[in-house]
Amino acid sequence: MVRKELPLAITFITGGIVILANFLAPAWFVQTNKDITVWYQIVTALFCGLGVVNLCRIHGKKVSQKREGWPFSVVMLVSMFGFMLIALYVGQQHQLYKNLYNNTIVPLNATMYSILVFYIASAAYRAFRVRSAEATILLVTAAIVMLGKAPIGEAVLGSWVASWTTWIFDVPNTAGMRGIQLGATLGGIAMALRVLIGIERAHFGGTGGE
């Protein structure tokens, strides 16, 4: 009983306070909502440790069983704990931390995302191979936008590419994205209601009990 009803009650009360604070705004609810927002930040910040625990479990197992590629798991674990120890020891304002951040996280992030440049053309061809009217529309729009955003597009094809790109973003893109957003928001509202009322319980799965 407690295993099922207590979490549902906590969900309902927490969500109820947030909703009442925003719609009715009585003083007590507003203050409680502010406090709960801080609580939420603390709770989600503590959740991050789950990622570390899972990485340690998965990669620790790989290292202990000496499975293929285990040295890379060692590198990963050393980098993770190394970064954490240095950051926690020296603090965020120390020059060592700033150098470490600016010369590891920043270039690694930017470079990792940019390697998509090498694959995106072939990936796009495989994914959107012109097999239907929809795929053709998507590909043609993408081509116009890419040419319109690059200086070479306007230089070779003329100014129409840039003005078409602007029009695509202002009109059909706004319409399509708004439709998608409204659809997703309505879906989100329905799901939020289901969670709040307790109809949706799938997220409690895998933790034993009822």
Place this chain on the structure above:
Amino acid sequence: MVTTNWWLWLAAFFTVSIYTVAFADNNLFRFVESIFVGTSAGYMVTANWFNYIKPQLLNVQKGQYVLLIPFLIGLLVYTRYVRSIAWVSRISLAFTLGYGSGFILSKNFRPDFLTQVIATFRTLDTFNNWLLVFGVITSLTYFLFTVEQKGVVGYASKAGRWVMMIALGAAFGSTVMARVSLFLGRVQFLLTEWMFLVK
């Protein structure tokens, strides 16, 4: 002439090592990839520590003992690793999902729904306004799952799919160009800051 700043050498090493994967998957790439995953995870933890956990722990130290409750709720999620009391972790999930659901139903409702609907009500005096309203309505028709998609609804749904394909094409094109910008940024770093080839 190359920089003597070893931090920049480190950044250049990471950049070049990652780009080697463009030729073939190799151990140098996998080595740097592992560093990327490790440092990113480490950064995520330390950022949360410095931005949220540490300041609130200091508040507890100053006498705001009520903040111990969210710390307790947050730590309860780790009970999922102990099979016999794994259900207790539901309390943490219940709290975050309750907050998230309340947020969606109240704060998100205006910007994500009302504002979008209001912005669609335009004076139908230009072709673009007609097209925009037509695009939004037909796109929404595509998400009508309670009505059989045939006849007028079917045609509207198909038109909506086309409008959404244009939007997704534009999003795809923008993503590609954003990645190209990142690539140019890294090349610029190598040529200017590391090798001093371009001033």
